[in-house]
Amino acid sequence: xxxxxxxxxxxxxxxxxxxxxxxxxxxxxxxxxxxxxxxxxxxxxxxxxxxxxxxxxxxxxxxxxxxxxxxxxxxxxxxxxxxxxxxxxxxxxxxxxxxxxxxxxxxxxxxxxxxxxxxxxxxxxxxxxxxxxxxxxxxxxxxxxxxxxxxxxxxxxxxxxxxxxxxxxxxxxxxxxxxxxxxxxxxxxxxxxxxxxxxxxxxxxxxxxxxxxxxxxxxxxxxxxxxxxxxxxxxxxxxxxxxxxxxxxxxxxxxxxxxxxxxxxxxxxxxxxxxxxxxxxxxxxxxxxxxxxxxxxxxxxxxxxxxxxxxxxxxxxxxxxxxxxxxxxxxxxxxxxxxxxxxxxxxxxxxxxxxxxxxxxxxxxxxxxxxxx
Amino acid sequence: xxxxxxxxxxxxxxxxxxxxxxxxxxxxxxxxxxxxxxxxxxxxxxxxxxxxxxxxxxxxxxxxxxxxxxxxxxxxxxxxxxxxxxxxxxxxxxxxxxxxxxxxxxxxxxxxxxxxxxxxxxxxxxxxxxxxxxxxxxxxxxxxxxxxxxxxxxxxxxxxxxxxxxxxxxxxxxxxxxxxxxxxxxxxxxxxxxxxxxxxxxxxxxxxxxxxxxxxxxxxxxxxxxxxxxxxxxxxxxxxxxxxxxxxxxxxxxxxxxxxxxxxxxxxxxxxxxxxxxxxxxxxxxxxxxxxxxxxxxxxxxxxxxxxxxxxxxxxxxxxxxxxxxxxxxxxxxxxxxxxxxxxxxxxxxxxxxxxxxxxxxxxxxxxxxxxx
Numbered sequence: 001x002x003x004x005x006x007x008x009x010x011x012x013x014x015x016x017x018x019x020x021x022x023x024x025x026x027x028x029x030x031x032x033x034x035x036x037x038x039x040x041x042x043x044x045x046x047x048x049x050x051x052x053x054x055x056x057x058x059x060x061x062x063x064x065x066x067x068x069x070x071x072x073x074x075x076x077x078x079x080x081x082x083x084x085x086x087x088x089x090x091x092x093x094x095x096x097x098x099x100x101x102x103x104x105x106x107x108x109x110x111x112x113x114x115x116x117x118x119x120x121x122x123x124x125x126x127x128x129x130x131x132x133x134x135x136x137x138x139x140x141x142x143x144x145x146x147x148x149x150x151x152x153x154x155x156x157x158x159x160x161x162x163x164x165x166x167x168x169x170x171x172x173x174x175x176x177x178x179x180x181x182x183x184x185x186x187x188x189x190x191x192x193x194x195x196x197x198x199x200x201x202x203x204x205x206x207x208x209x210x211x212x213x214x215x216x217x218x219x220x221x222x223x224x225x226x227x228x229x230x231x232x233x234x235x236x237x238x239x240x241x242x243x244x245x246x247x248x249x250x251x252x253x254x255x256x257x258x259x260x261x262x263x264x265x266x267x268x269x270x271x272x273x274x275x276x277x278x279x280x281x282x283x284x285x286x287x288x289x290x291x292x293x294x295x296x297x298x299x300x301x302x303x304x305x306x307x308x309x310x311x312x313x314x315x316x317x318x319x320x321x322x323x324x325x326x327x328x329x330x331x332x333x334x335x336x337x338x339x340x341x342x343x344x345x346x347x348x349x350x351x352x353x354x355x356x357x358x359x360x361x362x363x364x365x366x367x368x369x370x371x372x373x
Numbered sequence: 374x375x376x377x378x379x380x381x382x383x384x385x386x387x388x389x390x391x392x393x394x395x396x397x398x399x400x401x402x403x404x405x406x407x408x409x410x411x412x413x414x415x416x417x418x419x420x421x422x423x424x425x426x427x428x429x430x431x432x433x434x435x436x437x438x439x440x441x442x443x444x445x446x447x448x449x450x451x452x453x454x455x456x457x458x459x460x461x462x463x464x465x466x467x468x469x470x471x472x473x474x475x476x477x478x479x480x481x482x483x484x485x486x487x488x489x490x491x492x493x494x495x496x497x498x499x500x501x502x503x504x505x506x507x508x509x510x511x512x513x514x515x516x517x518x519x520x521x522x523x524x525x526x527x528x529x530x531x532x533x534x535x536x537x538x539x540x541x542x543x544x545x546x547x548x549x550x551x552x553x554x555x556x557x558x559x560x561x562x563x564x565x566x567x568x569x570x571x572x573x574x575x576x577x578x579x580x581x582x583x584x585x586x587x588x589x590x591x592x593x594x595x596x597x598x599x600x601x602x603x604x605x606x607x608x609x610x611x612x613x614x615x616x617x618x619x620x621x622x623x624x625x626x627x628x629x630x631x632x633x634x635x636x637x638x639x640x641x642x643x644x645x646x647x648x649x650x651x652x653x654x655x656x657x658x659x660x661x662x663x664x665x666x667x668x669x670x671x672x673x674x675x676x677x678x679x680x681x682x683x684x685x686x687x688x689x690x691x692x693x694x695x696x697x698x699x700x701x702x703x704x705x706x707x708x709x710x711x712x713x714x715x716x717x718x719x720x721x722x723x724x725x726x727x728x729x730x731x732x733x734x735x736x737x738x739x740x741x742x743x744x745x746x
C-alpha cells in the first residue's frame with residue numbers, strides 16, 4: 001500500500017528486470033486480505049488513464065513489439081498482405097465518406113442536380129457495402145494471423161526452455177518459468193490481437209484525415225494541426241499532480257482499513273469497555289481525511305481529461321470561425337467547410353484511439369523483455 | 374480455470390449471495406501461480422466487452438445504485454443542484470453547437486451575410502467559454518459530492534459493524550468484514566465518482582440529440598432512431614458464441630500450461646532419456662489446438678463489435694441518402710441536412726458511452742448488495 005500502484009509500475013514502461021522486485025510485486029498482488037483498492041478493475045483503469053507516457057517510451061514499446069514480432073510475422077506474408085489490403089480499403093472509405101459529403105453539398109444539394117445526387121449516393125452505397133464485406137474478410141485473416149504468431153512465439157519459448165541446461169531448473173522457481181507462458185503471453189497476446197484494429201487503423205485514418213484537411217485548405221489545416229501539441233503535451237502538466245493526489249487518497253484509505261482491522265480485532269474490548277464512541281471518533285478522523293483527499297484526487301483526475309476536452313473545443317471553435325469566414329467570403333465552398341469539420345472530428349477521435357493503445361503496447365513490451373530474459 | 378472467468382460472474386449482475394462461492398472465488402483469484410490469463414487487465418476488458426446485459430439487469434443495477442445512494446445524496450442538495458446546473462449547461466451547449474452550424478450554413482455562408490456570421494460566431498464563442506468555465510466549476514462540486522457520499526456510506530457501514538452483536542465477530546472471518554471496506558467500497562466508489570460524467574451527461578445528451586433530430590425533421594428522425602434496435606439487440610445474437618469460443622480458448626491455454634508444468638517438473642527425466650522431441654510433440658499438439666480456438670475466439674469477439682459498426686454505417690448511409698434527397702428537392706435546407714448528420718453522430722457516440730457505464734453500474738450494484746448483507 002505504501003508503494004505506488006501496480007499499474008503505474010507496469011505502465012511506466014520500465015521492465016522489471018530485477019527479478020526480486022517482480023516477485024515482490026507478485027507477492028503483493030497475491031496478498032489475500034485486506035485486498036488493495038487497486039485490485040478492482042475500474043480502479044486500475046483510473047490509474048492507467050493518469051499515466052503520462054513520454055513519446056520515447058511509446059516509441060520504444062512499439063519498436064520492441066516490432067522487433068519481437070517481425071521474425072514470426074514474416075512467415076505469413078500472404079495473410080499479412082490480406083490484412084494490409086483490408087486496412088487500406090477501410091481507410092480509403094473513411095476518406096470517401098467525408099469527401100462525398102463535400103460533393104453532395106456543393107454539386108447536388110446546392111445545384112439541385114439529381115444526376116449528381118444519384119451518382120454520389122450510388123458510389124457511397126457501393127463503397128459502404130464493399131468496405132463492410134472487406135472488413136469482415138480481413139478481420140478473419142487478422143484473427144488467424146494473430147493466433148499463428150502467438151502460437152509460434154509460445155512454441156519458440158517452449159523450445160528455448162527445452163534447451164536450457166539442467167542446472168537452470170534447479171536454480172529457477174517453477175512458477176517463474178510458468179509465468180512466461182501465462183502472464184507474459186497474455187500481455188503480448190492482447191497487443192498482437194488488437195494491433196491492426198486499435199493501432200494501425202487509427203494511425204492510417206489519422207494520416208488520411210490530415211492529408212484530407214491539407215488538401216481541402218492547407219491554411220486552415222495548419223491551424224487545426226495545433227491539436228497535436230494540445231492533446232499530447234497538455235495532460236503532462238496536470239498528470240503528476242493527479243497521480244500524487246491519487247496516491248494520497250490510497251494512503252488515507254489504507255489508514256482507514258487499518259483502523260477498521262484494529263477495531264474488528266479488538267471488538268470484545270470495545271464492547272466490554274463501551275468504547276464505541278471513541279472508536280467512531282478515530283474512524284471519523286481518518287474518514288474525513290480520506291474524504292478530502294478523495295475529492296482532490298477525483299477532481300484532478302477529471303481535470304487531466306477536461307483540460308484536453310476544453311482546449312480541443314476552443315481550438316475547434318477557432319477552426320470553425322475561420323472556416324465559416326472563408327466560406328462566407330467565398331474562398332472555400334460550403335461543402336469544403338462541412339467536410340473540414342468532419343475531418344477535424346475524425347482526427348480528434350483517432351488521436352484518442354491511438355493514445356489508448358499506448359499502455360497496451362508498453363505492457364506488452366515489458367512482457368516481451370521478461371520473456372527474452 | 375475450468376470455471377467461467379471472474380468478470381463474467383461479477384458482470385452477470387447476480388450478486389454472489391452465497392458466501393462460500395464468494396470466498397472460493399476470492400481464493401481462486403489469490404491463487405499464486407500459475408496466474409490465470411484473466412488476471413491480466415486487458416484480458417478482463419476483453420471479457421467484459423463480451424458480456425451482453427439484458428435491459429432488466431441494467432435497470433436493476435441503476436435502481437439499486439439509486440436506492441442505496443439517494444438517502445446520502447439528499448443531505449447535499451445544494452451541491453447536487455450545482456452539479457445538475459452544470460450538466461444542464463453542458464447538454465445545452467451540445468445542442469447549440471450543431472444548431473449554430475445550421476444557422477451558419479443557411480443564414481451566413483449561403484447568403485454571404487457577414488452580420489449573421491459575426492452574431493452566430495459571437496454567440497458560439499461566448500457559449501463555448503461559459504460552458505468550459507462551468508464544466509470546471511461543476512466538476513469540482515461533483516468531486517466533493519462523490520467524496521462526501523462515499524465517506525458517509527463508509528461511516529454508516531462502520532457504525533453498523535459497531536452495533537453488531539459480539540457473537541457475529543466470533544462467527545465471521547475478519548477478512549470478510551474488511552472486504553466490505555475495501556473491495557466493495559472501491560466498486561461502489563467507481564460508480565459514484567463517474568456517475569455524472571459517464572452516465573448522466575451521455576444520457577442527457579442522448580435525449581437532447583433525439584429531440585434535436587425530431588425538431589429538424591421528424592420523418593428522418595424516425596429512420597435514424599432505428600439505431601436503438603441495431604445497437605441494443607444486435608450484439609446479443611453473436612455474444613453467446615463469442616463467449617463460448619473465448620471459454621474454449623481459455624481451456625486450451627490452461628491445457629498448455631499443464632503440459633509446460635509437467636515438462637518443467639520432469640525436466641531431469643526428459644534430459645536423461647532424450648525425450649525432448651516427444652515433449653515438443655505433445656506441446657505442439659496442444660499449441661495447435663490453442664491456435665485454432667484463439668483464431669475463432671478473436672474473430673467472433675471482433676465480430677460482436679463489427680456487426681454493430683457495420684449496421685450503424687449502413688443505417689447512416691440510408692439516413693444520409695434520404696437527407697440528401699430531401700435537401701435536393703428543397704424539403705430541408707442544407708444546414709438542416711448537415712446538422713442532422715452531426716446529431717446522428719452525437720447519439721451514436723452517446724449510446725456507446727452509456728453502454729460502457731453499464732458494467733460499472735452492475736459491478737457496483739453487486740458490491741452494494743454484498744455490503745448490505
